[in-house]
Amino acid sequence: MRHAAGGSAADRWAGPAGTGTRWPVGTGKRWPVGTGKRWTWSKVSAVHAPDGRGSVACDGPVYAYTYRLYPPSDPSFERCVSLRWCSTCREFSGAMVFVPRGEELPDALAGLPGPERERLERSEVKLLGHLDRLVRRGAWPPPRP
Numbered sequence: 754m755r756h757a758a759g760g761s762a763a764d765r766w767a768g769p770a771g772t773g774t775r776w777p778v779g780t781g782k783r784w785p786v787g788t789g790k791r792w793t794w795s796k797v798s799a800v801h802a803p804d805g806r807g808s809v810a811c812d813g814p815v816y817a818y819t820y821r822l823y824p825p826s827d828p829s830f831e832r833c834v835s836l837r838w839c840s841t842c843r844e845f846s847g848a849m850v851f852v853p854r855g856e857e858l859p860d861a862l863a864g865l866p867g868p869e870r871e872r873l874e875r876s877e878v879k880l881l882g883h884l885d886r887l888v889r890r891g892a893w894p895p896p897r898p
């Protein structure tokens with residue numbers, strides 16, 4: 754069967770810009786096909802940025818996690834990293850943000866043993882893997898008091 758609208762393959766397939774990841778849009782499939790690779794996180798400047806025609810290929814929820822890089826004694830203590838990610842298409846972005854000294858940030862790594870914590874803190878991608886598991890378990894975002 755031919756469709757009258759007849760778009761090219763490129764119209765029906767889309768992935769995060771510049772990553773080469775492609776998956777069927779509007780088919781309900783959640784995994785890229787034909788890449789033969791394990792699906793990995795791709796860093797973008799903005800999660801779910803619209804493409805050239807103003808449409809966004811993914812409608813998954815975008816989550817956020819802000820964490821401190823420096824100990825309280827460091828002059829850079831208020832310089833934090835804000836991660837945003839979508840668990841559906843695995844786009845993520847990281848940005849530097851300022852969080853005032855007095856503001857408490859929820860700790861997604863609370864309760865983890867020290868070595869595991871260090872392992873996750875060394876790698877954005879490992880940290881995202883952990884955050885994604887929390888989301889799937891319903892443990893992120895944390896409940897607000």
Ligand SMILES: [Zn+2]
Pocket residue numbers: 801811812813839840841842843844
């Ligand atoms: Zn998405």
